[in-house]
Amino acid sequence: MEAVQYKCPNCGGELKFKPDTQNFGCEYCFSEFTEQEVREINARNEENQDTSVNNANQAEQNEFNEHTNVYHCGSCGAEIISDENTSATFCYYCHEPVILSGRLSGEYRPKKVIGFQINRERAETIFKDWCWKKWFVPKNFKTTSQLEKMTGLYVPFWLADCDIKASYNAIGKKIRTWSSGNYRYTETKEYSIIRKADIKINKIPADGASKIEDALMEAIEPFRYDEAKDFSMSYLSGFYADKYDVSKAQIFPRIRQRAEKGCQSVISDSVIGYSSVIRTSENYNIINTDWEYALLPVWFMTYMHNGKTYSFALNGQTGKIAGTPPFDRLKCGIFCGITALVVTLITMLGGYFLW
Ligand SMILES: [Zn+2]
Ligand SMILES: [Zn+2]
Numbered sequence: 076m077e078a079v080q081y082k083c084p085n086c087g088g089e090l091k092f093k094p095d096t097q098n099f100g101c102e103y104c105f106s107e108f109t110e111q112e113v114r115e116i117n118a119r120n121e122e123n124q125d126t127s128v129n130n131a132n133q134a135e136q137n138e139f140n141e142h143t144n145v146y147h148c149g150s151c152g153a154e155i156i157s158d159e160n161t162s163a164t165f166c167y168y169c170h171e172p173v174i175l176s177g178r179l180s181g182e183y184r185p186k187k188v189i190g191f192q193i194n195r196e197r198a199e200t201i202f203k204d205w206c207w208k209k210w211f212v213p214k215n216f217k218t219t220s221q222l223e224k225m226t227g228l229y230v231p232f233w234l235a236d237c238d239i240k241a242s243y244n245a246i247g248k249k250i251r252t253w254s255s256g257n258y259r260y261t262e263t264k265e266y267s268i269i270r271k272a273d274i275k276i277n278k279i280p281a282d283g284a285s286k287i288e289d290a291l292m293e294a295i296e297p298f299r300y301d302e303a304k305d306f307s308m309s310y311l312s313g314f315y316a317d318k319y320d321v322s323k324a325q326i327f328p329r330i331r332q333r334a335e336k337g338c339q340s341v342i343s344d345s346v347i348g349y350s351s352v353i354r355t356s357e358n359y360n361i362i363n364t365d366w367e368y369a370l371l372p373v374w375f376m377t378y379m380h381n382g383k384t385y386s387f388a389l390n391g392q393t394g395k396i397a398g399t400p401p402f403d404r405l406k407c408g409i410f411c412g413i414t415a416l417v418v419t420l421i422t423m424l425g426g427y428f429l430w
Contacts, residue, residue, distance in 0.1 A: 081099060081113050081117055082120070083101035083103065083104060083106055083324075084106075084108070084116045084120075084362060084363040084364065085101065085104050085106045085323075085327055085361055085363070085364040086101060086103050086104040086106070086322075086323045086324035086327050086364070087323065087324075088101045088102065088103035088104065088324055089101075089102075090108065090113065093107070097110075098110070099113050101324075103324035103327075104323070104324040104327035104328070104331075105327075105328070106327070106360075106361060107360070108360075108362065112362055116362070116363060135184055136182055136184045138184075138308075139179070139183070139184035139308070140178055140179040140180060140181075140183070140184070141178065142158060142159050142308055143156050143157065143158060143159065143178065143179055143308075143311070144156070144157050144158070144159055144161075144162070144163075144175055144177075144178070145175075145176050145177055145178060145179055145318075146163040146173040146174065146175055146176060147173060147174055147175075147176035148166035148168065148169065148171055148173045149171070149173075149174070150166065150169050150171035151166060151168050151169040151171070151286075153166050153167075153168045153169070153173075153286060153317075154176070154317075154318060155167070155173060155315050155316075155317070156179065156183070156311075156315065156316040156317065156318055157311065157314075157315050157316070158308055158311040158312050160312065161311070161312060161313055161314070161315070162175075163315060165224075167224070167226040167228060167315065167375055167376075167377065168286055168377055168384075169377070169379075169384070170224060170377070170379070179318065181318075183231075183318045183319070184306065184368075185229075185231070185306045185368050185369055185370045186305070186306060186367050186368050186369065187234070187303040187304065187305065187306060187367055187368075187369035187370075188229070188303065188304055188305075188306045188307075188310045188369060188370045188371075189298055189299075189300075189302055189303050189304070189369070189370075189371050189372055189391075189392055190304065190310050190372065191227060191314065191372040191391040191392075192372070192391065192392050192393075193372075193374065193389070193390075193391050193392070193393075193394050195225070195227065195374075197394070198225060198227075198374040198389050198391070198394075199222050199225065201389060201394050201396055202222070202225065202374075202376075202387070202389065202396065203217065203222075205396050206400065209400050212400045212401055213380060213401055216378055216380070216400070216401060221376075221378065222376075224376055224377070224378075225374055225375070225376040226315055226374070226375050226376065227313070227314040227315065227372070227374060227391065228314065228315050228316065228317065228372075228373050228374070228375040229310070229311070229314055229315070229316035229317070229370035229371065229372060229373070230282050230284055230287060230292065230316075230317060230370070230371050230372075230373045230375075231282065231283040231284055231316070231317050231318060231319040231368065231369075231370060232280050232281065232282050232283060232368075232369050232370070232371050233280070233281050233282075233283050233319070233321075233323060233326050233330070233366055233367075233368060233369075234278045234279065234280055234300065234366070234367045234368075234369050235278075235279045235280075235281070235330045235334075235364050235365070235366055235367075236275065236276070236277045236278065236279075236364065236365040236366075236367075237275070237276050237279060237330065237334045237361045237363070237364050238273065238274075238275055238361065238362050238363040238364075239273070239274045239275070239276065239334055239338055239359050239360065239361050239362070240272075240273060240358075240359075240360045240362055241270065241271070241272045241273075241274050241338045241341075241342065241357075241358070241359050241360075242269075242270070242271050242272075242356075242357070242358045243268075243269070243270040243271075243342050243354070243356075243357045243358075244267070244268065244269055244270075244354070244355045244356045244357070245268040245346065245352050245353060245354045245355055246265060246266070246267060246268070246352070246353045246355060247265070247266040247267075247268045247346065247349035247351070247352050248263055248264070248265055248266075248349060248350050248351045248352075249263070249264045249266070249348070249349055249350055250262070250263050250264075250350040250351075251264075266349070268346055268349075268352070270342050270345065270346070272338075272341075272342070274337075274338050274341060274359075276334055276337045276338070278300045278367075279330050279333050279334055279337070280296065280298070280371075281326045281329045281330055281333075282321075283319030283320065283321045283322075283326060283368075284317045284319065284320065284321070285320050285321050286317075287317075287375075287386070287388075288386060289329065291386055291387075291388050291397055291398065292373075292388065294388070294395075294397035295373065295388050295389065295390040295393075295395045295396070295397050296390075296395075297393075298371055298390065298392055298393070299392060299393070302392070303369060306369075306370065310370070314372075316370055319368070323364075323366055327364075330361075330364070331361060334359065334361055335359045338359045339357070339359075342357075371391075371392075372390075372391025372392055373388050373389065373390065373391050374388070374389040374391055375387070375388055375389075376388075376398075378401060380401040381401075383401070385398065385399060385400065385401050386398055
C-alpha cells in the first residue's frame, strides 16, 4: 500500500499519526486532527488544485523579486526591502548604515497591501503631540534629527482565516430566593450548558517580523482590513518593507491563542441569564486556516538611550500610536526636587496659617 502523506491544513507541514490519541498531529504548529477530518480536508484540497493559478503566482513572484532591492544591515542583521527607485541609507532598527545586497529570492511577494493614509508630516505632528504630554522624555528625543529617523515601513503580516470546531460545557446555576411567613426560601436550579459550534474567524493578524515586538504591533491595531487592496509595486514607492522571517507554523500558536479568545467571547455571549457559570470543559480545534500575506503601513522609529533601544509605531492607516518613551532621570530628579520644595512651602504656609 502506498503511504499517503497528509499536509497540515493550518500550516502546510506534514501530519504524523499519533498512537496515543489515534489522531493526526502536526509537529510544526501542534494542530491535531481526527482521521475523518484529515480525509475531508484532503479531498477538498485535491479539488482546489489548479496548476494555472500556481504558474501565474510564480510569474508575479519573479516580477516582485526583480524590481525590489534588498539592503543588509551589518550591525543588527536586518534586511530592508525597497522598490528599485527608492534607496535605503540607514537601518531603521539600529540607525547604522546599510549596504545594497542584491535581489530577493524566495516567496515574499505579498498578496494584499493597505496603503499609507497618514503622510510623514501628519505622522510627525501626531508623534510630537504625543510626546508633548510626556514631560520626562529626554530633550533630543523630540528633535528634528530624531524625527528624520521615522520610517514609513510596510510590516509583513500574516492574516489568518480560521475554521474552528468549538465545544463548550459548563454548569449554570439559577438562584431564586423569596420569603413566606417566617421562612426564607432559596431555590437553586442547575443546568447543563452545552455548546457545539462551527465558528469562522476572519483576518486574525500576526506580524511576521521577528525584530518588531509583537505587543507593539498589537497596540496599534486595529487596521481596517476591508480597505486592503491587491498588491502592486507602486505602493512601495518611497517606502520600505520588511520581509517576513517568522513562518506560518511559527506564528500559529499566536493565531491559535487569538482564535480561542474570539471563540470564548462568541460563546460566552450566548450563555446568559445564569447567576453563576462554571466551565467544565472547552475545546477549540482549528481545522483549517487560509492565509494571506499582507503588508500593513506603519510609521516606525527606534531611539537609543542609555544602551537601551526604544521602539515606537504609528498605524499608517488610522494614526494610532504606541511605544514606551525613554525616561530622563535628571529631568525626573529636578521635578521631584521641585515637588518636594512646593510641598515644603505649602507645609510652611500651612504652619503660618495655623499660627
Ligand atoms: Zn501545522
Ligand atoms: Zn540594523
